[in-house]
């Protein structure tokens with residue numbers, strides 16, 4: 001018997017990268033597009049890489065920028081030894097998998113960026129990328145969610161994320177929404193978005209709900 005399918009956001013949900021992604025993208029936009037400080041004042045919370053790139057570089061060729069971005073991100077991640085999943089994440093992922101859950105990603109990261117980030121913290125192998133959604137699937141998180149939904153088929157889904165955008169993405173595809181307010185995003189705004197459950201962290205205590 002197969003367990004439930006659960007799709008996770010990455011940044012602010014599974015891990016914090018202390019601005020590594022933003023810096024890598026900023027460097028790439030400067031090198032390839034000649035734009036300095038292009039990301040100043042742009043919030044990445046709940047944003048998609050594709051949406052940010054469209055906003056900053058509308059009309060520009062994005063493929064070479066993404067190529068430089070992943071190079072910078074890979075180097076930056078390799079240079080640090082303090083990157084780790086947020087507390088409680090690994091035991092929860094492993095317990096879910098042991099009980100037959102299928103774990104995927106619903107993320108605003110470009111695919112290779114997601115692979116680099118999760119690889120850097122040693123949890124890439126927990127996820128099935130063939131049932132996941134990435135920035136290549138759309139500019140809005142709802143579009144990415146729709147692509148992931150198509151890959152997952154019609155089974156019940158749960159989406160786990162840390163922003164209002166994650167909750168909206170879940171709603172868009174008829175999935176349950178678990179919102180996690182680690183303290184980086186306003187818990188009030190998350191509550192107002194109407195998730196099925198709002199928690200202040202991830203851990204084994206969520207197993208019954210996630211498997212139910």
Ligand SMILES: [Mg+2]
Pocket residue numbers: 009010011012013045046161162163
């Ligand atoms: Mg997030």
